[in-house]
Amino acid sequence: MNALTPFNYRDHTIRVVILDGEPWFVAADVCRALEMPFGEGKGTVKRYLGGLLEGETRFVPKSSVHSDAPTSFPNRGTTCISESGLYRLTMRSNKPGALPFQNWVVQEVLPAIRKDGGYILGEELHGAGLMSDDELLARALQVANRKLARVEAERNYYADHYELVTVDEWRATSHLYLQHGQRVQIGKVATALARNRGIILEKQTRTLSDSQGRGRVVTVNVYPRKLLDEAAANVCAPVQRLHPTN
Missing domain, CATH: 1.20.5 (Single alpha-helices involved in coiled-coils or other helix-helix interfaces)
Known part of the structure; x- marks a missing residue:
């Protein structure tokens, strides 16, 4: 059985299901907290989930969850979204409460779940x-x-x-155009993803040349390429490729 844990955010209850050690958030609860209306002629929760990536939504049947706390769960089950899906949904919201909600998840919910390796x-x-x-x-x-x-x-x-690459090497070999701030943010998100998953990042040396062709050796952070792909999906809207494939 998977643990179902309710968290209180202002006037909302955010239900979190622990699946394979990772938090999955009840999509309807997140939409309510982000003031995304649904029901009563306003459509369903699914209309807000269309922009999420494959694997960021998951239907969870009631028979697979258990809670020691008194909290309800739909008899037929419900759709949940992953941590990265929650971030993506939050970034798409234009409500002023979106950022405080995301900060609450990061500062309150995730530490409670991952304390000493898991809730x-x-x-x-x-x-x-x-x-x-x-x-x-x-x-x-x-x-x-x-x-x-x-x-x-x-x-x-x-x-x-996956080979280990720097953010700039990943950008160049992926043929992407990114602003400096985006590259920095991708590195930060990749570092956070690695930390949450227990992946130990490495440092390697690279030789860089200045404008006069003089080389210098520097120590840089390197990341699994797949981790940078995931970080970029969380940070950026669809990015522009330098060399389109069609």
Whole structure:
């Protein structure tokens, strides 16, 4: 069973389902918090999810979730969005409350879920004296083991499939035009994604030439190419290619 956890944001309840150790947010809750109207002749939640990437939405049946807290979940299940999907949906909103909501998710929700490697189902019960230390420890070990297995699998996947490149090397070989600020932001987002997934980033040396052709050796951050692809999708609108393929 997957843990269902409710979080309170102002007048809204944001339900989060933990799937394979990662948070998935009930799409309807996010749309309400972002003041994206639906229902009563205003369409459905799905009309706001059309711009999300494949894999950023997921239907979660009620039979697959469990919660120790009193919270409702539709009998037929509901659509949830991933962390990156939530960021993308937030960036598309023109409401003044969009940025405060995203900051709340980053500063409050994700640390609560990922504390010590993952949200421990029922840890609030321990704080209230309703769960023993041994029960909490057993659940914490289960979370840690799942986290370690997933992180190891991701590390091996990146190592086997993607070379390490700098942001500028990735941009050049992808034939993309990016402003300096976009390149900096992509690097920051890629670093955050790596940290959240337990991926240890490396540093390598590169030789750079100045305007007079003199070379100097510098130390630079390098990232798995796939990680930069994902970071760019979160940061940028469709970017312009220097050499169109058609």
